[in-house]
Structure formats: C-alpha cells, structure tokens
Amino acid sequence: MPALVEVDRLKKYFLVKTGLSVFRGKERFVHAVDDISFNIDEGETLGLVGESGCGKTTTGRLALRLLEPTAGTVRFRGGDIFQLDARQLKKLRRDMQIVFQDPFASLNPRKTVEQILSKPFFLHGNLKRSEIDAEVLQLLDRVGLSPASLYINRHPHEFSGGQRQRIGIARAIALNPKLIVADEPVSALDMSVRAQTLNLLKQLKREFGLTYLFITHDLAVVRSMCDRVAIMYLGKIVELADVHELYENPAHPYTKAILSATPIPNPRVARSTERSHLTGEVPSPIDPPSGCRFHPRCRYARPDCIKEEPCLIDIGRSHVAACYLHS
Amino acid sequence: MATVKAVDCVQLAIDSKEAVGLIGESGSGKTMTAFSIMRLVPRPGRIVGGEITFQDRNLLELNEREMQAVRGKSISMIFQDPMTYLNPVMKIGDQIAEVVVRHQHIERGGARRIALDALEKVQMPDPSIIMNYYPHQLSGGMRQRALIAMAISCRPSLLIADEPTTALDVTVQMQILGLIGRIKEEFATSLLLITHDFGIVAEICDRVYVMYAGKIVEGADVFALYENARHPYTRGLLECLLSPKEYKETLPTIGGFVPDLANPPSGCRFHPRCPHVRPICSEKEPPVLEVEPGHSVFCWLYT
Numbered sequence A: 001m002p003a004l005v006e007v008d009r010l011k012k013y014f015l016v017k018t019g020l021s022v023f024r025g026k027e028r029f030v031h032a033v034d035d036i037s038f039n040i041d042e043g044e045t046l047g048l049v050g051e052s053g054c055g056k057t058t059t060g061r062l063a064l065r066l067l068e069p070t071a072g073t074v075r076f077r078g079g080d081i082f083q084l085d086a087r088q089l090k091k092l093r094r095d096m097q098i099v100f101q102d103p104f105a106s107l108n109p110r111k112t113v114e115q116i117l118s119k120p121f122f123l124h125g126n127l128k129r130s131e132i133d134a135e136v137l138q139l140l141d142r143v144g145l146s147p148a149s150l151y152i153n154r155h156p157h158e159f160s161g162g163q164r165q166r167i168g169i170a171r172a173i174a175l176n177p178k179l180i181v182a183d184e185p186v187s188a189l190d191m192s193v194r195a196q197t198l199n200l201l202k203q204l205k206r207e208f209g210l211t212y213l214f215i216t217h218d219l220a221v222v223r224s225m226c227d228r229v230a231i232m233y234l235g236k237i238v239e240l241a242d243v244h245e246l247y248e249n250p251a252h253p254y255t256k257a258i259l260s261a262t263p264i265p266n267p268r269v270a271r272s273t274e275r276s277h278l279t280g281e282v283p284s285p286i287d288p289p290s291g292c293r294f295h296p297r298c299r300y301a302r303p304d305c306i307k308e309e310p311c312l313i314d315i316g317r318s319h320v321a322a323c324y325l326h327s
Numbered sequence B: 001m002a003t004v005k006a007v008d009c010v011q012l013a014i015d016s017k018e019a020v021g022l023i024g025e026s027g028s029g030k031t032m033t034a035f036s037i038m039r040l041v042p043r044p045g046r047i048v049g050g051e052i053t054f055q056d057r058n059l060l061e062l063n064e065r066e067m068q069a070v071r072g073k074s075i076s077m078i079f080q081d082p083m084t085y086l087n088p089v090m091k092i093g094d095q096i097a098e099v100v101v102r103h104q105h106i107e108r109g110g111a112r113r114i115a116l117d118a119l120e121k122v123q124m125p126d127p128s129i130i131m132n133y134y135p136h137q138l139s140g141g142m143r144q145r146a147l148i149a150m151a152i153s154c155r156p157s158l159l160i161a162d163e164p165t166t167a168l169d170v171t172v173q174m175q176i177l178g179l180i181g182r183i184k185e186e187f188a189t190s191l192l193l194i195t196h197d198f199g200i201v202a203e204i205c206d207r208v209y210v211m212y213a214g215k216i217v218e219g220a221d222v223f224a225l226y227e228n229a230r231h232p233y234t235r236g237l238l239e240c241l242l243s244p245k246e247y248k249e250t251l252p253t254i255g256g257f258v259p260d261l262a263n264p265p266s267g268c269r270f271h272p273r274c275p276h277v278r279p280i281c282s283e284k285e286p287p288v289l290e291v292e293p294g295h296s297v298f299c300w301l302y303t
Helices: A056-063 A086-093 A113-124 A129-142 A161-173 A191-208 A219-225 A243-248 A253-261 A267-272 A303-307 B030-037 B064-070 B092-104 B108-121 B140-152 B170-187 B198-204 B222-227 B232-239 B279-283
Strands: A005-018 A026-040 A045-049 A071-076 A096-099 A179-183 A211-216 A228-233 A236-242 B019-023 B075-078 B158-162 B190-195 B207-212 B215-221 B288-292 B295-298
Touching: A005 A056, A026 A056, A026 A071, A026 A236, A045 A056, A045 A219, A056 A179, A056 A211, A086 A096, A096 A161, A113 A129, A113 A161, A129 A161, A161 A191, A191 A219, A191 B232, A211 A219, A219 A243, A228 A243, A228 A253, A236 A243, A236 A253, A253 B170, A267 B198, A267 B222, B019 B030, B019 B198, B030 B158, B030 B190, B075 B140, B092 B108, B092 B140, B108 B140, B140 B170, B158 B170, B170 B190, B170 B198, B190 B198, B198 B222, B207 B222, B207 B232, B215 B222, B215 B232
Parallel strands: A045 A211, A045 A228, A096 A179, A179 A211, B019 B190, B019 B207, B075 B158, B158 B190
Antiparallel strands: A005 A026, A005 A071, A228 A236, B207 B215, B215 B295, B288 B295
C-alpha cells in the first residue's frame, strides 16, 4: 500500500537578521527543519516528538503546505503538494486539516460556534444553507457536545478549554479529511480533560479512517496514541520506530535520555528507576553543532561524532536510528 | 458582582524539612493557597478568614513591615515563568545581591559573594560570568536556576515552588527537580511544591494534598495516596494518568467539567461528577475523616 504522505529531504530555514540593518546586520538562518524524510501510511498515527525548538511544528506546517519549504518535497497520495497551483491546493485542503495546541487562540472570539463550524462548508462545498445547518449539528454531536442546539449559538469564551478543543476538532473533521496534523492537541488541557480528548481523537480515527501526524513533547501521551514514533532533535530525525519497539529498545542516546527524563506517575517506580541525566540545554538552531547535533550533550560522543553527521541506519525490526553506536 | 471562593477552608500542614505536594487542575485554587501563605493575594482578592501559622506566629496578624521581613527571607517562592519575576533591566548578580542586602544587612561586596555562592549552589554554568548577564541572555532552564539561587540566598525555612518546571523541556525539568531536591536536603528547607503533574509529585514529595474546586479533598503520604487513594476524584485522576511505561487502549476519564467557582455545586463540590454520588453529597459538605493515621479524606463514602 502506498504511503498517504511521503516527506523527502525536507528543509526549512528561517532568515533572521542580527544587529541593526544600518550597520549591515548579518543574515543568518535558523535551521528549523534540516533534511528530514519519513512516510505516513494510510490509517496510522505517526508521533513526532521533540523538545521546544526541534522543528516539529514547522514539520507539521510544511506537511500541510502552510509554509513553503527551503528544499525537499512532500507528496500527498503521490503528488508533490508544493507543485500545485492555488486552485489545486484549495481542493487538496479538504483532505488535510490541523488541530492547534491552544484552544483559546485558534477560535475566533467574535464568531459563534455555528459560524466557526459552517465556514468550511461555505468555502469548500456546494451545500444548501439548511444542509449546512444539519451538518454543523451533527458535527457537534460527533465531538461529544450534545445537545448540539444548546451550544450552537454560543461564543468561544463561554466554553472551557476542553470544550473549545472539541470545537477545534469538529472544525478539522468537518470536510471528512484524510490527514489531520494534531499539533500538541492536549498540552494545554487539564489531566481529567486530556484523557477525554485523546479518547475522542482515537474514536474519530476509527470511525472515519483518519491518519494523524501527532506532534507532542510528551512521551507518556505517545505511548497510548501512536503507532510509530519519530524523535526529532534540532531539526533532524534521530530515531524512528514502531511505538512498542521504541519504548522497549530505544537506540539513540537522546531518545534514551528523554525516555528516562519523562516523569513516571508512580512513586515506587519513579524512585527505583535509574535516571541518566542529560546536562545542558538544546543549543541554538542558528549555529547547530557540527557532526551529530547531539554530540555536545551525549555521554557516548567520540571524535567521529563531531566530524561527520551520522545518517539514519536500519537496525532491524523497521527501526532506524542516526547514531554511530549502531554502525 | 459575584464572589469567587478560590480557596475555601483549606487546611494543610508542612513539617520542618518535609516536601509537600499540592496537586490540582487549573482553577482549583492551588496557586492562591500559595499566595495566601505569602500574603500576596492579588487584588481584588483578599483573605477573609483563617490562620497561617509559621514558626509559631500567625502570619495574618503581622503588619506589612513584619511580613516583608518574612517574605524572601524565611519563606521564599519560585514560579512557573521566571522571566516574569526577574527584573529585565538588572544584572543577575545585582538582583540576587539586592535580596541579601535587604534581608541580611550586609554591605554590597559581601552580598555579591553570597550571590555568587548561591549561583554555584544551583549549578549555574560559569557563575561568575552569569553574575553580569541580564535575564534575557539566559535560557529558560538557566533563568529558573537564577530564580532558585535568589530564593535560597537567604536560606529560607520554607520554599514554595509554583509549577517550577511546567515551562521547561523534559530533560531540563529533570535537572531542575533534581536540583530542588538536593537544595532541600542541603539547606534543611521545607518545600511546598504546587503542580498539576502527578509524575512530579511522585519524583520528590513526601506527602501530597489534592485540591478540587478550592477545597482540599484528600491528604496523605505519597505512597499511601498512590496505592490507596480514597476520594473518588483522586482515584479518577490516578486512573487517567498516562505513563511512558504502559499502553492504554481506551483511557479512563472523569466525566463532566470543572465547576465555575462563582457558583460552586452545593454540598461536596465533586458530586456532579462523582460515580459514587449519594443524596447527602449534594446537601451537606462532607466532614474530614482520618481513614488511617496521616491519611485524611473529605468524602461521605467513608462516614
């Protein structure tokens, strides 16, 4: 079966100017996404995991062509999305949607729920007004906001964070998309609401055969949500494997470090677990370290790691890692 | 105008050298509890009743001058977002020295030496250089270290940490938690750690209080709470936790939403969401019940 999304050698550099322009400030680049490749199969959930500034959100936006790449391609059902003209792209947008992290910033505070949820139908469909109304009511029902008639004329500020995120999800599934990029969809939510929202995403995936690119920094969430996981560090994918394989046999020292640093919500296990503390913080993506970008924080670093960048190597069980320890 | 009872009849105790966790979801009143201890409740909020006994003195009876001598000296606080609490136009070393000069009446040179010492204690890289940096030149983790250095510069008896690692990446979070734990041991400080994350409580706290809608619903030793939680809210929370150690197909949830505190539910505030609700729960507030020594719960189920 062909992959739904194929990302090939994708790069995105952002220009930053340092210093005042009258003094001929230097032009420098943030290497947000730097030569990454991966596929997402139809019907799977791929987790994209990393710390802040690793390029995971930029990757998600490139996958939807909300940003133009510096280099590389993204193919959706075989076609390069960066080659499409405006009309073709608009058609494609029906099939790829996004759910944002912050349910307070991603809904227009001046619009009612009805206006927010009927917009996709006005933009993309040729439904009659009465048909759209019926669709909107059905959408609210699907995301668990029922009775829908109670909510339909309210504004976003009248909802709690969890309810707003449901509205954001309803908007994303309105046109029966194939792919949803979920960018930290539960990070802003409280614990008890987080589980409800994750269950909703799982249920919608089953019902509509959705494919997710699930972006998060939380490895505890990934374990229960994703089929495969890609770990990013400073613009690079350093490891990619099936979720169970990754948690049982992490290969890259960075993956091991973030797994070890994820709090375990059980005092006995937490206190008896050996922890490998990482020192330092993520370096600037403006001047990323030479060779393996993780080498300044890696306890296994050796001279090779500083000189040349390791590529992703197949280490079996459809598990790839970019580290000289495995070559 | 409606009155929001953000913190309502909360009772908690922190022993000397003890690490106590206060856990709750947003709006549960955990931060306001901490601000009340410091008497820093932002206007128009105010403390309308109760007692805060700290080293045998009721803090609510002190005048503002006396309270200022407590704040930053005997009790100090660190916050989720260090950038908001550091002065952006003052060098790190000067900011820490200012606290020392104010509370210990030492001349500036000596205060700067204490500041440098504090930065070393929090394992700031190149502390003597960082002394001359401004907050914007530091990374998130380093800012939190600077704030912790300031908080411990006068060797407080109680350190209140309000979501100290929520804004940090996981690898840095572990570093800061380890640091807070070490500092607590080294300075024999008590710790009140406020968080929404059970994982963090599990790492470093001795005892935990669970807050819901402005009330404490359960308090116990950390192991007793995990293994033998009594309150339906605590149980629900523990069940819907996600762990990197285990896969869950369908995640258990607590139905419903957190109530509006301007108009809280009658009786037990959790009753509209509680799976074990009984008629009395909506009528009367549950009394406190000590189910085991040191383990108390506010719930009608155990009466």
